[in-house]
Amino acid sequence: MKKLKYALFTGCTAKQSTPEQMMSTLAVAEKLGIELVELTEASCCGASHLQDYDDFLSLVLNARNIAYAEKHDLTMVTICNTCQLNTAMTKHRLDNNAELKARVNEKLDEVGLEYKGTSNITHFLYAIIDDIGLDKVKEMVVTPLSQFNIAPFYGCHNIRPSELQNETHKTPENPYNPRSLDDLIIACGGATVDYEEKNKCCGFHVELQAPHTSAVLAGKAVAGAMDGNADWIVTPCPLCHLKLDTQTNHLSDAIGREVALPVLHMQQMLGLALGCTHEQLGFKHHIEKVNFV
Amino acid sequence: MSLKLEHTKGEPMSTHKITTQTVNFKVFRFNANEDYLPYYEDYKMEVTSEEVVLDVLNRIKWDHDGSFSYRRSCRHGICGTCAIKVNGRATLACKERMHDMTELFGEELTIEPLSTKRAVKDLIIDKGDFWEKHDAIHPYLISDVQEHPEHEHIVTPDEAEQLLEADLCIQCGACHYACPVVEVNDDFFGPAAFAKAYRFEADVRDDATDERLQELHQEKQGLWDCVKCFECAEACPKDVNPIDKITKLHQMLFQRGVATSNVATRHAVAFKKSIARFGVLDEGGMVLYSEGPAIVKHLPLAIKMFAKGKIVPPWGITKSDNLDEIQKLIKSSSTAKF
Numbered sequence: 001m002k003k004l005k006y007a008l009f010t011g012c013t014a015k016q017s018t019p020e021q022m023m024s025t026l027a028v029a030e031k032l033g034i035e036l037v038e039l040t041e042a043s044c045c046g047a048s049h050l051q052d053y054d055d056f057l058s059l060v061l062n063a064r065n066i067a068y069a070e071k072h073d074l075t076m077v078t079i080c081n082t083c084q085l086n087t088a089m090t091k092h093r094l095d096n097n098a099e100l101k102a103r104v105n106e107k108l109d110e111v112g113l114e115y116k117g118t119s120n121i122t123h124f125l126y127a128i129i130d131d132i133g134l135d136k137v138k139e140m141v142v143t144p145l146s147q148f149n150i151a152p153f154y155g156c157h158n159i160r161p162s163e164l165q166n167e168t169h170k171t172p173e174n175p176y177n178p179r180s181l182d183d184l185i186i187a188c189g190g191a192t193v194d195y196e197e198k199n200k201c202c203g204f205h206v207e208l209q210a211p212h213t214s215a216v217l218a219g220k221a222v223a224g225a226m227d228g229n230a231d232w233i234v235t236p237c238p239l240c241h242l243k244l245d246t247q248t249n250h251l252s253d254a255i256g257r258e259v260a261l262p263v264l265h266m267q268q269m270l271g272l273a274l275g276c277t278h279e280q281l282g283f284k285h286h287i288e289k290v291n292f293v
Numbered sequence: 294m295s296l297k298l299e300h301t302k303g304e305p306m307s308t309h310k311i312t313t314q315t316v317n318f319k320v321f322r323f324n325a326n327e328d329y330l331p332y333y334e335d336y337k338m339e340v341t342s343e344e345v346v347l348d349v350l351n352r353i354k355w356d357h358d359g360s361f362s363y364r365r366s367c368r369h370g371i372c373g374t375c376a377i378k379v380n381g382r383a384t385l386a387c388k389e390r391m392h393d394m395t396e397l398f399g400e401e402l403t404i405e406p407l408s409t410k411r412a413v414k415d416l417i418i419d420k421g422d423f424w425e426k427h428d429a430i431h432p433y434l435i436s437d438v439q440e441h442p443e444h445e446h447i448v449t450p451d452e453a454e455q456l457l458e459a460d461l462c463i464q465c466g467a468c469h470y471a472c473p474v475v476e477v478n479d480d481f482f483g484p485a486a487f488a489k490a491y492r493f494e495a496d497v498r499d500d501a502t503d504e505r506l507q508e509l510h511q512e513k514q515g516l517w518d519c520v521k522c523f524e525c526a527e528a529c530p531k532d533v534n535p536i537d538k539i540t541k542l543h544q545m546l547f548q549r550g551v552a553t554s555n556v557a558t559r560h561a562v563a564f565k566k567s568i569a570r571f572g573v574l575d576e577g578g579m580v581l582y583s584e585g586p587a588i589v590k591h592l593p594l595a596i597k598m599f600a601k602g603k604i605v606p607p608w609g610i611t612k613s614d615n616l617d618e619i620q621k622l623i624k625s626s627s628t629a630k631f
């Protein structure tokens with residue numbers, strides 16, 4: 001098989017508040033034989049907040065990021081749901097609106113770049129499922145996670161809006177009954193926990209302006225996973241990870257019940273199954289202790 | 294933006310084969326006057342590819358239990374009366390075909406009201422909160438109309454286009470009861486009210502746009518409490534895409550100079566400031582800029598995160614390569630002021 005190669009858009013958190021996500025991404029890519037070319041020129045995607053303030057500027061900045069992936073002639077892989085949403089949304093809008101694309105390219109031309117629309121943009125989770133395949137992943141597992149009940153937490157910006165998201169990967173996903181992360185858990189040998197909140201919102205994006213709403217949503221998610229007898233939660237989104245992992249005291253206060261579970265990044269779960277070392281997976285950076293390794 | 298399904302389009306009726314399948318329904322039952330708790334009734338039924346969800350509801354009522362209650366009216370997807378949930382997915386019962394439901398969810402289907410906690414009788418809910426929020430955003434043109442106008446108020450096609458899909462809302466409540474913030478915060482206007490507000494904010498004939506915007510972005514109930522989960526876009530049977538309208542209202546606040554300084558508006562602006570300086574986010578600096586002195590409440594968490602190597606000081610941040618390009622683009626492409 002030809003070696004898989006992608007342009008990696010790390011996003012901001014992987015370089016700051018979730019270093020373990022960056023570490024585990026690189027460790028897992030190596031195990032899977034994937035080459036990642038990091039887009040070191042990329043800027044922040046705007047996280048849908050810059051989009052609230054200045055739509056056109058956010059389009060130009062995201063188009064610039066994609067243009068760098070196009071220069072490498074590679075598919076852009078994201079490791080953050082919100083980066084995925086904003087980058088894919090930019091691509092969708094530019095590819096379907098020639099006038100807007102021309103306006104954006106007029107600006108990019110000032111810095112010698114052009115958005116062409118030639119690179120696909122997909123989240124690492126779907127790149128693994130589409131391009132490597134779950135059967136292959138299963139074959140590569142050296143430490144099956146058979147002793148664990150694992151609660152998948154999908155995160156909004158990888159499954160909604162489904163029309164846009166389903167443009168970015170081959171395996172169709174039903175946002176009301178998503179399967180990708182469940183299937184990855186099963187491929188790793190684990191048992192999946194089905195619970196109501198697995199495809200719901202973690203509340204991260206209103207953490208500052210609506211802390212109570214934010215904490216209730218995250219608290220309910222952890223509670224749902226606990227009630228489903230989960231040993232831990234796994235998520236493909238570093239923002240969900242921050243929300244579920246870093247402040248369980250607030251979540252517990254908000255819903256009037258003690259809630260806390262270890263929360264793993266999708267890459268960390270896969271890394272465990274593929275035989276990466278605990279140091280490579282960066283468990284020491286978690287707030288909620290990863291107490292089972 | 295709702296999930297698109299493959300339909301058998303263009304086939305003449307004579308060649309269209311009617312197929313049948315067996316479906317197990319779990320139907321939410323509750324009578325607020327008699328029952329202490331709701332319960333689920335099981336029905337095993339043969340359904341055909343011709344049937345919509347409403348046909349099944351009718352058959353339950355007509356063939357099995359005459360007391361089963363739900364709302365229905367136009368049967369043509371325009372009155373917005375029959376919205377319910379099928380396996381958690383907001384569904385206009387008269388519009389969605391049974392086979393599309395089984396394609397999405399298999400042959401075990403759970404039929405519930407849009408909001409179980411607002412159930413009055415079976416699938417009928419008290420939509421009072423929906424209408425209250427709808428009324429609160431002044432869902433009508435506010436204009437100083439002269440008694441004897443000298444000319445018509447012409448709206449050009451381009452201006453009419455500005456309403457986008459917001460005019461298509463049938464007030465079914467699907468988005469409102471799919472919104473997680475509505476569930477948590479009773480004061481939140483909700484996506485339907487915001488989409489309706491946008492419809493009038495974007496109307497060139499409306500004279501009260503700034504006043505309405507000011508009301509919309511009050512803290513707690515306002516625009517900035519939207520969690521950006523896209524549940525509303527997914528739920529809408531008319532592709533109104535409420536979150537897109539919420540985003541546009543956010544942008545209007547800045548474009549029209551109505552935005553006041555609060556933690557949410559500063560947070561949005563902080564992204565631009567941080568990108569201009571580093572290309573990427575300065576996560577700690579963002580919180581400081583957004584919160585101001587109130588940052589002290591985040592200190593315990595910051596200390597915990599710092600101890601775990603989760604906080605990078607401004608001088609340790611790896612700036613984007615070719616940062617000068619980003620800075621140049623921010624200068625030339627910025628369209629908003631604060």
